[in-house]
Amino acid sequence: MRRLVILGAGYAGVRAAQTLTARLEEMEVVLIDRHLGQEILTEMYKVAAGHREPARVEIPLHRLLPHHRNLRIVQADIERLDWRRREVLTSRAAIAYESLLVCLGATPEYYAVPGAREHALTLQYLDSAVRVRRRLERLARRGGGHVVIVGGGLTGVELASEIASGHPGRFHLTLAQAAASILPDEEPRLAAYAERVLERVDIDVRRGESVRRVGEGGVQLSSGALLPADLVLWTGGVRGNPLPQEAGLPVDGRGRLRVLGTLEVDGCPGIFAAGDVAAVPGPDGHALPPTAQLAVQEGFRAARNIVRVMRGQEPQPLQVRILGMAASLGRGRGIARLGHLSLQGRPGQIVHEPALLRYLYGIGGLGLLRREGYLSWTSPPAATPQAKSDGASRLLGH
Numbered sequence: 168m169r170r171l172v173i174l175g176a177g178y179a180g181v182r183a184a185q186t187l188t189a190r191l192e193e194m195e196v197v198l199i200d201r202h203l204g205q206e207i208l209t210e211m212y213k214v215a216a217g218h219r220e221p222a223r224v225e226i227p228l229h230r231l232l233p234h235h236r237n238l239r240i241v242q243a244d245i246e247r248l249d250w251r252r253r254e255v256l257t258s259r260a261a262i263a264y265e266s267l268l269v270c271l272g273a274t275p276e277y278y279a280v281p282g283a284r285e286h287a288l289t290l291q292y293l294d295s296a297v298r299v300r301r302r303l304e305r306l307a308r309r310g311g312g313h314v315v316i317v318g319g320g321l322t323g324v325e326l327a328s329e330i331a332s333g334h335p336g337r338f339h340l341t342l343a344q345a346a347a348s349i350l351p352d353e354e355p356r357l358a359a360y361a362e363r364v365l366e367r368v369d370i371d372v373r374r375g376e377s378v379r380r381v382g383e384g385g386v387q388l389s390s391g392a393l394l395p396a397d398l399v400l401w402t403g404g405v406r407g408n409p410l411p412q413e414a415g416l417p418v419d420g421r422g423r424l425r426v427l428g429t430l431e432v433d434g435c436p437g438i439f440a441a442g443d444v445a446a447v448p449g450p451d452g453h454a455l456p457p458t459a460q461l462a463v464q465e466g467f468r469a470a471r472n473i474v475r476v477m478r479g480q481e482p483q484p485l486q487v488r489i490l491g492m493a494a495s496l497g498r499g500r501g502i503a504r505l506g507h508l509s510l511q512g513r514p515g516q517i518v519h520e521p522a523l524l525r526y527l528y529g530i531g532g533l534g535l536l537r538r539e540g541y542l543s544w545t546s547p548p549a550a551t552p553q554a555k556s557d558g559a560s561r562l563l564g565h
């Protein structure tokens with residue numbers, strides 16, 4: 168049977184697998200990831216602050232992608248891409264393919280700041296969010312301490328707010344932002360509101376100074392100022408997963424695969440990419456931002472184009488739909504932008520809250536919401552280790 172391999176079961180990879188299995192019955196679709204569940208990264212700050220249990224933000228793949236005869240899910244570490252020989256080398260086996268879709272996501276961007284990689288923790292995946300949670304709990308048990316969050320984008324702002332509301336009065340929190348304002352990509356009115364909310368819960372916002380180095384005891388800013396820190400959390404940005412660059416595929420300055428508007432990797436027929444791993448050109452020609460909503464759209468378009476190419480049709484460019492933005496600021500407050508409508512306070516939080524439900528509904532409709540327990544009055548079932556190992560044996564046996 169002809170084989171198509173998808174690397175990575177995140178937002179882009181899951182959407183692509185779902186689209187492809189429904190449309191390409193003549194091909195085997197192999198989805199490879201190191202986890203047997205999709206980690207819902209947009210919920211990681213809640214895990215870190217202790218507001219959500221880790222098992223609730225890892226949705227087993229067998230629940231997201233049930234009953235596809237031509238789908239095989241392989242749990243393995245992807246170690247190398249040998250695209251000239253059309254082979255993926257994993258910790259379990261070498262897997263040959265006819266067509267490849269790379270959805271490997273991102274990795275933190277440290278901008279070569281000395282000590283950042285060694286001393287700061289991130290929220291990039293569930294295991295790192297759990298590590299942050301444990302460190303915060305340990306510090307809280309000892310009476311608190313100083314926590315510096317580097318990066319005043321959405322992730323940094325949400326994380327700072329969530330820690331402040333999860334551990335009230337326990338920590339001295341500082342948000343260090345290199346740009347002149349927090350949330351620089353958002354409407355100034357919403358950014359100013361967010362800053363007021365942060366300051367009201369005693370988060371010290373340091374703007375306009377970049378981080379020069381990170382050490383064991385704290386952070387040094389470009390002004391020379393030293394911020395003492397028992398814990399440094401890095402939310403300063405992301406770059407593409409390193410595997411494509413290591414394989415010699417074409418990447419931009421941030422390690423993201425260079426792709427055309429059709430999601431085909433530039434100059435590499437048969438290889439497509441979607442999500443944070445790819446620099447997808449937007450309507451203005453600049454790369455689109457790394458967001459879950461775009462990763463889903465890109466995964467879908469890449470999958471549709473793979474089918475079109477296999478059927479001898481022209482691939483079509485991605486038509487981007489930016490649905491808006493929503494961020495939680497803790498304690499029932501938030502900010503949101505929906506088209507021309509900007510919301511703050513409680514209305515902003517109300518828009519933000521059902522984001523996970525909207526995602527699950529988009530992937531699997533009411534059936535998935537029911538399987539995940541969101542349509543019952545009792546508390547939703549967790550992805551217990553038992554459920555995961557059942558899933559593993561069933562899916563790997565495909």
Ligand SMILES: Cc1cc2nc3c(=O)[nH]c(=O)nc-3n(C[C@H](O)[C@H](O)[C@H](O)COP(=O)(O)OP(=O)(O)OC[C@H]3O[C@@H](n4cnc5c(N)ncnc54)[C@H](O)[C@@H]3O)c2cc1C
Pocket residue numbers: 174175176177178179180199200201202205206208209210211212243244245246270271272273290291292322408410441442443444457458459460461462493
């Ligand atoms: C803390 C946080 C909060 C965020 N909040 C928001 C938000 O509110 N709204 C929003 O739109 N976006 C948000 N984002 C961004 C959003 O999560 C990403 O844009 C989205 O996850 C990208 O999807 P993806 O499919 O490209 O990558 P991912 O979802 O990261 O999936 C990549 C997959 O590849 C797998 N993988 C990677 N390397 C290997 C390997 N070597 N071997 C095997 N498997 C591998 C990973 O296990 C993972 O499953 C947030 C991100 C973070 C980290």
